[in-house]
Amino acid sequence: MLPLFLPLAERITLGERLKMSGTQCDMIAFRTFRELEGYYLDYIQQEVQRPVFPVGHTLLPPPATPLVEKMQIWLGRFEPKSVVYCSFGSECTLPLDQLQEILLGLELTGFPFLVALRPPEEADCIESALPEGFKTRTQERGWVTGEWVQQQHILGHESVGCFITHCGASSAAEGLMSECQLVLLPYLITDRFVSAKVMSQDMRVGVEVERGDEDGLFDRYGVCKAVMQVMNNVEDGVGKEVKINHDKLRRVLLSPELESSWYQEFETKLKQRLSMM
Structure with a gap:
């Protein structure tokens, strides 16, 4: 080695x-x-x-504790597969302007949304990072929090139909194993951009948010466009294609024998290799 x-x-x-x-x-x-x-x-x-x-991959087991009651009640207000959920994990911190572009993009979609993002460094808390007038305009259909949330429970809730992910390894795996349509918005770390390209262009299981050619930044219109593509076209077009491909892959990933079979095969190959040395 x-x-x-x-x-x-x-x-x-x-x-x-x-x-x-x-x-x-x-x-x-x-x-x-x-x-x-x-x-x-x-x-x-x-x-x-x-x-x-x-x-x-080390596939996480289902959560042992139920979704907190407050969030369960809030999500239960909406139609099945109508809520857009956005999270960038527990370590990723967006700049204020990019966080606001995500929020304004979600507002443009007209869909209900749940956002769990760390407060940007420019703000004391997530409340102070909201665009002007945003809370008033979206209070009936939007929930924005800077705290940790029970992601697997949220992705499995019947009201949640879309997941905007930064393509971190754990989040991408949880998204692929869920029934949510995937919007890919990689941020900061190089391998996340590679993962997004693989998932959007090769596997065709999600849609990546467009970015500016010169600055590499995304805006509210790109966020809105990607969400609308996967949420409004589930009967035809891009939305239907990524849903079919995602469903096929999800069934494979949820196979009970999948993880153990690869461990066993690797162990066998490793022993064979060592015996030749």
């Missing part, structure tokens, strides 16, 4: 470390499923001429 994290004094880039690790190791294991990224596993294996094995 070759350590990926070499001493900083070596002064080599992360890309160089990855290349060195890939070409000097005996085998490579990735935390993924072949059903998800088999094409890319085969590509890497061909490029580095080393055996490449998927070891599966």
Whole structure:
């Protein structure tokens, strides 16, 4: 095994470390499923001429505690599959202007929405980050919180029909295992942009929010457009296509034998490889 994290004094880039690790190791294991990224596993294996094995994702079990009553009651006010849920995880903090563009984009859709985002650094709390007049205009159909929420419960609620995700590994997996239409809005970390491209262009299981060519920023109109594409066209067009593809993949991911089968296969391949050394 070759350590990926070499001493900083070596002064080599992360890309160089990855290349060195890939070409000097005996085998490579990735935390993924072949059903998800088999094409890319085969590509890497061909490029580095080393055996490449998927070891599966750690799929989280269903929550043991019920959804908090206050949120259960609020979500229960709306029609099935009508609520748009947006969360960027517990660590991602958006700048004030980009957070407001998401909120204004959701307002433009006309759909009810639940937003769980960390307050931006420019604001003391999530309330002070809201666009002017936003709370008054959307108080009957919108809930914005800066606190942690029970995401798996929310994604599984019958009223929630769309998930705007930053494409973090855990959130992407939870989104894929839900019945929600997926809107992809990667932020900050490079692999999230790669995940968004794979999910939107290769798997065709979601729609990515458009960004400006020069500044790479998104705006309210791009957010609104992506949500409308997946929520208004479930009988035809893009919405229907991503729903069909997502449903097929979700059934595979929810197979009880999937995770254990990849662990077992990896264990077998690893033992075979070690016996040859």
